[in-house]
């Protein structure tokens with residue numbers, strides 16, 4: 481009998497631990513699944529939250545990685561639009577139950593069984609190959625570099641989806657909080673979607689970069705005078721930061737009935753007065769449906785929207801994690817698979 485082929489990956493064996501080389505049996509393909517040989521995988525703060533069990537949903541050994549680009553190497557029995565050798569990308573959502581009210585209405589990112597829908601299940605993209613539902617694997621436009629596509633599949637879609645939604649509803653004046661992996665893409669997308677963009681950041685040294693990405697204005701997050709001038713200014717605030725956020729000040733710069741949209745996972749605390757009296761909304765946005773993902777990839781290509789990426793070999797994943805944790809990356813790390821069987 482032939483032995484089951486194995487996959488080489490990197491796993492946290494317990495909460496908060498450094499990743500270790502981890503070899504596991506190749507998961508079997510479901511009817512609609514594809515196997516993808518991983519060439520590139522982005523490192524997202526959500527992976528680190530996963531390692532640390534921040535969402536209280538991690539099972540160990542945990543192989544992170546959900547900004548995956550690679551080549552289709554095997555296809556399940558059901559008919560698929562993909563073929564062997566296609567270059568595809570997979571984001572955080574690797575499948576969905578297909579049966580709940582949200583899946584049936586084409587909003588699979590809200591699937592009731594969301595924990596099982598993650599590309600991390602059973603093991604994520606810090607691996608020589610992954611398995612996902614072929615309907616959640618997206619063909620990458622030919623001219624788009626794999627590392628660019630990788631980051632767009634999570635950081636890109638996380639910001640594009642709400643920016644597009646609220647632009648359609650008429651929002652024009654936007655404040656983007658934070659210039660990191662999400663923020664630097666949000667500025668580019670918001671500019672291309674026609675918003676007047678103000679960037680609010682705790683790093684004044686990033687001002688020139690913010691303007692180069694397409695921001696119209698820049699405000700330091702501790703500049704009280706500027707905040708006072710911006711009272712009731714914004715239709716929308718998009719919060720991409722995850723630390724040191726002055727929520728009280730932010731609420732004062734929203735227009736009446738303005739919206740604050742969270743796309744990261746910051747801890748939130750504020751007094752409810754402004755929310756009630758000015759009828760503000762505070763809401764979240766999580767990834768997108770599949771149609772919007774496809775639209776985003778082409779929008780990014782058309783408008784030349786690109787993340788700034790540092791490429792690091794996957795075998796150095798722990799160094800990469802340290803750098804993300806201590807905010808030492810401009811603006812995103814993509815791991816290149818340097819395992820012996822990468823791309824096979």
Ligand SMILES: [Zn+2]
Pocket residue numbers: 524525526527546572634635
């Ligand atoms: Zn992510």
Ligand SMILES: [Zn+2]
Pocket residue numbers: 576577578579580581582583584588590591592593
């Ligand atoms: Zn579902």
